[in-house]
Amino acid sequence: MDNEKLIHAIEQYERSWLLFALVMIVVFLIFIGYTLTGFAFYVPSAAERVDPTTVRSEGGLFANPRVEQTGDNVYTAYVLAQAFSFLPGEIRVPKGARVIFYVTSPDVQHGFYIRGTNVNVQVIPGEVGKVEHTFDEAGEYLVICNEYCGLGHQDMIGKIIVEDK
Amino acid sequence: MAVRSASPENIYATHPEKKVSLYFMVLGFLALSIGVIFGPFQIFNYAGIDLYPALQPIFKSYYQGLTLHGVLNAIVFTQFFIQGSLLYLQARDSDIRPLMPVAWAAWWIALIGLALAAWPLLLNNATVLYTFYPPLQGHWAFYVGAALIIVSSLVSVFLSVEMWVRWKKQNPGKPTPLVTFMTTATWMMWGLAAIGLVVEAVFFLIPWSLGWIRGVDPLLARSLFWWSGHPIVYFWLLPAYVSWYGLLPRQAGGKLISDPLARMAFLGFLVFSTPVGFHHQFADPGISAFWKGVHTVLTMMVAVPSLMTAFTIAASLELAARSKGGKGVFGWIRVLPWRNPSFVAQILGAVAFIFGGAGGIVNASFTLDYVVHNTAWIPGHFHLPVATASTLTFFGIAFWLIPHITHKPLAAPRTALAGVWLWFTGMMFLAFGMHMMGLQGVPRRAHISAMSAAHDGIYASSSFYMVFNAIAGVILTIAAVQLFYVLFATLLSRRRLPADQVPEVPIAEAISGPEGKNGVKVMDRLFFWWGAAVVLVLIVYMPTLVQLFMHMVPAPGMRLW
Numbered sequence: 001m002d003n004e005k006l007i008h009a010i011e012q013y014e015r016s017w018l019l020f021a022l023v024m025i026v027v028f029l030i031f032i033g034y035t036l037t038g039f040a041f042y043v044p045s046a047a048e049r050v051d052p053t054t055v056r057s058e059g060g061l062f063a064n065p066r067v068e069q070t071g072d073n074v075y076t077a078y079v080l081a082q083a084f085s086f087l088p089g090e091i092r093v094p095k096g097a098r099v100i101f102y103v104t105s106p107d108v109q110h111g112f113y114i115r116g117t118n119v120n121v122q123v124i125p126g127e128v129g130k131v132e133h134t135f136d137e138a139g140e141y142l143v144i145c146n147e148y149c150g151l152g153h154q155d156m157i158g159k160i161i162v163e164d165k
Numbered sequence: 166m167a168v169r170s171a172s173p174e175n176i177y178a179t180h181p182e183k184k185v186s187l188y189f190m191v192l193g194f195l196a197l198s199i200g201v202i203f204g205p206f207q208i209f210n211y212a213g214i215d216l217y218p219a220l221q222p223i224f225k226s227y228y229q230g231l232t233l234h235g236v237l238n239a240i241v242f243t244q245f246f247i248q249g250s251l252l253y254l255q256a257r258d259s260d261i262r263p264l265m266p267v268a269w270a271a272w273w274i275a276l277i278g279l280a281l282a283a284w285p286l287l288l289n290n291a292t293v294l295y296t297f298y299p300p301l302q303g304h305w306a307f308y309v310g311a312a313l314i315i316v317s318s319l320v321s322v323f324l325s326v327e328m329w330v331r332w333k334k335q336n337p338g339k340p341t342p343l344v345t346f347m348t349t350a351t352w353m354m355w356g357l358a359a360i361g362l363v364v365e366a367v368f369f370l371i372p373w374s375l376g377w378i379r380g381v382d383p384l385l386a387r388s389l390f391w392w393s394g395h396p397i398v399y400f401w402l403l404p405a406y407v408s409w410y411g412l413l414p415r416q417a418g419g420k421l422i423s424d425p426l427a428r429m430a431f432l433g434f435l436v437f438s439t440p441v442g443f444h445h446q447f448a449d450p451g452i453s454a455f456w457k458g459v460h461t462v463l464t465m466m467v468a469v470p471s472l473m474t475a476f477t478i479a480a481s482l483e484l485a486a487r488s489k490g491g492k493g494v495f496g497w498i499r500v501l502p503w504r505n506p507s508f509v510a511q512i513l514g515a516v517a518f519i520f521g522g523a524g525g526i527v528n529a530s531f532t533l534d535y536v537v538h539n540t541a542w543i544p545g546h547f548h549l550p551v552a553t554a555s556t557l558t559f560f561g562i563a564f565w566l567i568p569h570i571t572h573k574p575l576a577a578p579r580t581a582l583a584g585v586w587l588w589f590t591g592m593m594f595l596a597f598g599m600h601m602m603g604l605q606g607v608p609r610r611a612h613i614s615a616m617s618a619a620h621d622g623i624y625a626s627s628s629f630y631m632v633f634n635a636i637a638g639v640i641l642t643i644a645a646v647q648l649f650y651v652l653f654a655t656l657l658s659r660r661r662l663p664a665d666q667v668p669e670v671p672i673a674e675a676i677s678g679p680e681g682k683n684g685v686k687v688m689d690r691l692f693f694w695w696g697a698a699v700v701l702v703l704i705v706y707m708p709t710l711v712q713l714f715m716h717m718v719p720a721p722g723m724r725l726w
Contacts, residue, residue: 150725
């Protein structure tokens with residue numbers, strides 16, 4: 001095969017491959033857009049910005065980390081992620097509960113990752129992260145810190161217990 | 166057979182850039198040889214086996230080892246090797262001598278930066294990992310050292326661009342030679358990408374670690390870090406691409422199929438590498454979902470030049486093999502030079518990158534990322550592009566470039582060949598084990614082999630995958646010993662190759678060249694494309710960064726290790 005023909009043949013393959021690549025990327029983007037609209041999925045958003053040095057002291061938003069019922073099967077949890085534990089360390093909600101989490105840190109960065117769900121928040125001092133999740137299955141969920149926060153990082157683990165009622 | 170011939174001074178006389186390039190590469194490999202020591206300790210941790218007590222009392226914790234592993238391997242080794250190898254390739258490709266005093270200044274700045282950063286790292290005073298997110302606060306020397314290392318890289322940006330400008334002046338109207346085009350575009354990309362880290366270090370981390378300012382806004386610092394933190398991956402990869410496009414086809418006995426397509430890929434990287442950082446921050450509150458979406462789309466765009474590269478490299482190698490008599494749909498693969506450790510290292514690196522790229526698309530997919538963010542999946546992923554594709558390619562380059570510069574024959578080529586195969590195999594085991602553990606919900610960068618009894622068994626669902634990590638640890642340890650043996654035995658050898666056996670710089674010709682193509686002329690206006698990249702970065706970053714700058718919430722530093 002002479003050079004001209006060879007180049008021509010390659011260019012044709014090349015065009016097909018590029019078309020395939022572009023179509024693939026577009027399809028992926030469509031899937032991403034589609035999953036953004038549902039799928040038990042919630043983009044962590046910023047509820048507000050707070051001073052991390054005072055957030056847990058008296059009068060602060062997270063002075064009393066807790067979970068409380070705020071509606072018909074709706075619960076709101078104020079969670080403090082701190083070195084090296086979550087407060088409250090154990091959250092109990094009934095099956096089917098929709099839980100809105102507000103999470104922040106008084107010290108360094110942490111992770112707020114509920115294993116087996118799509119809840120995965122970077123906990124950043126100064127930011128109150130907000131996510132929500134509906135627990136349709138009963139059982140014990142682990143809350144795992146997945147950002148390095150110091151020597152005790154690997155043991156920074158909390159629990160959410162979803163009770164069958 | 167080897168005879169002693171030219172003395173080192175004679176070797177460097179015609180091309181003084183040889184010496185500075187060699188010094189950069191050797192300094193990088195020395196850093197890697199230290200950083201790699203912790204690798205087995207890290208991966209055995211993810212096999213549930215805690216070997217860290219064996220390092221007491223010299224190294225205090227898993228996290229100190231992890232910090233050294235990340236900083237020395239990913240930041241120091243890559244950059245120093247790139248500074249040395251790209252400088253040399255551009256100088257020889259364009260036949261332009263770099264500004265030698267400036268090149269040496271870059272090397273000295275890098276050395277001083279490394280020494281400053283290493284001091285607190287080794288004394289456990291900067292155990293902040295290689296992402297050094299505030300408010301965890303390391304010793305000031307770590308930040309100053311890291312900043313000097315980045316400054317050195319910016320000197321390399323200047324060196325490369327200055328050489329390119331000089332070449333253009335001497336050769337008006339001619340298209341830039343391909344390797345020169347690719348190296349210049351790579352350095353321009355990094356010049357823009359590095360700004361985030363420079364601002365983070367100079368305006369925040371250094372004054373804060375010295376006590377001049379009270380606090381640093383952690384979200385702003387994260388955003389500046391990831392401005393540089395994703396394109397730094399392209400900064401590690403593009404030099405490998407330079408070799409795959411510019412040299413590898415010739416090492417396979419053939420030619421590059423399309424010179425303009427290679428240029429187009431590099432322009433894609435120059436423009437799209439940087440405005441993508443928020444895909445590392447999908448889980449961050451405080452950055453709007455809209456801008457996260459924009460960065461998602463741009464990240465997907467940057468996959469296109471990599472897909473182009475896959476086609477061009479594979480097609481070039483196939484043509485090379487067929488010209489040497491290779492037959493069949495896949496039979497031609499057998500004809501490739503499988504006994505040449507330089508070729509094999511690079512081709513295995515490229516194969517690993519297929520999986521690395523696919524995983525990268527998963528990570529960049531906004532919604533999928535929440536499944537894997539900060540799980541063991543992430544280190545499983547980046548050991549494919551960085552620790553396999555780039556690192557193996559850099560070893561592959563060193564296997565011909567060090568003999569080329571020093572006139573010393575490559576020691577033990579068969580050991581080199583075994584080493585690259587084992588490195589590739591070990592990394593495949595590691596990638597599989599870590600990716601799967603991530604899907605089981607195991608967090609990254611956690612000392613899981615030494616958890617308190619209260620949490621016993623919470624990662625038991627990963628036991629099967631931990632076996633893969635243990636196997637990876639054994640294989641990679643053997644591979645590292647082999648590769649470093651070959652490298653240092655070559656460097657310390659007293660043998661010299663006769664002049665006619667010294668390897669040449671294997672710059673490949675192209676079947677479809679750049680001459681007379683209007684597209685090539687447009688692509689050659691690198692300053693214009695650099696400007697376009699700047700504009701795009703400003704558009705996608707400024708709304709968020711300005712907002713963060715105006716409403717800073719400073720957090721005081723803490724030491725929790």
